[in-house]
Amino acid sequence: MTDALLLVFPGQEALAQALATACGYEWASLQLHWFPDGEVRVTVPANLSGRCVVLLGSLDDPARKTLPLLFAADAARELGACRVGLIAPYLAYLRQDCRFAPGEAISSRTYARILSDSFDFLLTVEPHLHRYRHLDEIYRCEAVALTAAPALADWLRHEVTRPLLVGPDSESEPWTAAVAARLGAPYIVLSKVRQGDRNVSVSLPDVATWRDHTPVLLDDILSTGRTMAAAVARLKQAGLVAPVCVAVHPILAGDALATLEASGAAQVVSSNSIPHPTNRIDLVPLLAEALRGLIGESR
Missing domain, CATH: 3.40.50.2020 (Rossmann fold)
Structure with a gap:
């Protein structure tokens, strides 16, 4: 050895x-x-x-x-x-x-x-x-x-029923699609406009088809949480159930976790790349x- x-x-x-x-x-x-x-x-x-x-x-x-x-x-x-x-x-x-x-x-x-x-x-x-x-x-x-796609897909397969994967921006599409392919699940990608480090707006495509699914917001890094919080609000406004927020790297600086929880996210989950109470994915x-x-x- x-x-x-x-x-x-x-x-x-x-x-x-x-x-x-x-x-x-x-x-x-x-x-x-x-x-x-x-x-x-x-x-x-x-x-x-x-x-x-x-x-x-x-x-x-x-x-x-x-x-x-x-x-x-x-x-x-x-x-x-x-x-x-x-x-x-x-x-x-x-x-x-x-x-x-x-x-x-x-x-x-x-x-x-x-x-x-x-x-x-x-x-x-x-x-x-x-x-x-x-x-x-x-x-x-x-x-x-x-x-991290295999680990994310394994966790979602066991923990989320009828997931709809949601990428926060165009940069996230390749790996959102990779996780979706492993699950055999649908996915959509949001459009993001960033006005500053903590000021973000998002738009989403028509989601009427997916109202019987649980939206799962995927991101590689959760830093301030503002982008994901804005996405949570838009998904709920569109009539979907409270989304699960999943990230690989939970930096979650300052009040980021509180911001996400206040936005109405059903759950915030991360991998153990960075030690954090949200770690669930090994x-x-x-x-x-x-x-x-x-x-x-x-x-």
């Missing part, structure tokens, strides 16, 4: 335990100590000679997490790791994929270069790719992007299979 070690960011121990059990690997917590001046001390296991070390941690708070991540990767190599990989179920800095206004940094390219310099491989789930078709357009290390089987492939094992 490969001598692999999962090295886990604080807060993702439950995911680490399940993933380590599924793969037959050891795991340990990454030790972080924050000093009053904002600097951080990072401690990894002292003897990593010949081991494949895989850092595990979603990058939902990238300003706070990225430096400790880089320090840990560098320390692992200094202490003898033969390979250093990263599992970031949620991968940050993919929205800024072009210069939208003069002088803006294209942070997706910079972030990809920084991570590529520190890791031999990267494993993530449902990255927010728009102008990039594949991660290897900007990542130089081996970068694997998994789709990504461990997908991650375990891909990780074993990256490390070079098969079962």
Whole structure:
């Protein structure tokens, strides 16, 4: 068996335990100590000679997490790791994929270069790719992007009767269609107009045909919740039952969850890419299979 070690960011121990059990690997917590001046001390296991070390941690708070991540990767190599990989179920800095206004940094390219310099491989789930078709357009290390469609479809098959899948915008159509195809369910896509970070309006096609279905709003990232809340309101105005809101990555910043609940959503559900009380959909089987492939094992 490969001598692999999962090295886990604080807060993702439950995911680490399940993933380590599924793969037959050891795991340990990454030790972080924050000093009053904002600097951080990072401690990894002292003897990593010949081991494949895989850092595990979603990058939902990238300003706070990225430096400790880089320090840990560098320390692992200094202490003898033969390979250093990263599992970031949620991968940050993919929205800024072009210069939208003069002088803006294209942070997706910079972030990809920084991570590529520190890791031999990267494993993530449902990255927010728009102008990039594949991660290897900007990542130089081996970068694997998994789709969450199988996990979403499995949960919906068991939990929602007669689902009508609803994508929040045109960007969401390919993977909304993929989940719908796995379920054999119909789907529609909304049109979205964003006036600002927290001001969104949506329109929807004729839904009279689907009044006997349960609408399921799907999104890759739930951040402020405003787009999904607006969609919930429009679906209810159209005479459909209260929708189920499903997201892969539950950032749910500030009052986002309260906003969704106040909008009349029947349920808010997410995957365990980021620890959150809404976690219901398990990504461990997908991650375990891909990780074993990256490390070079098969079962």
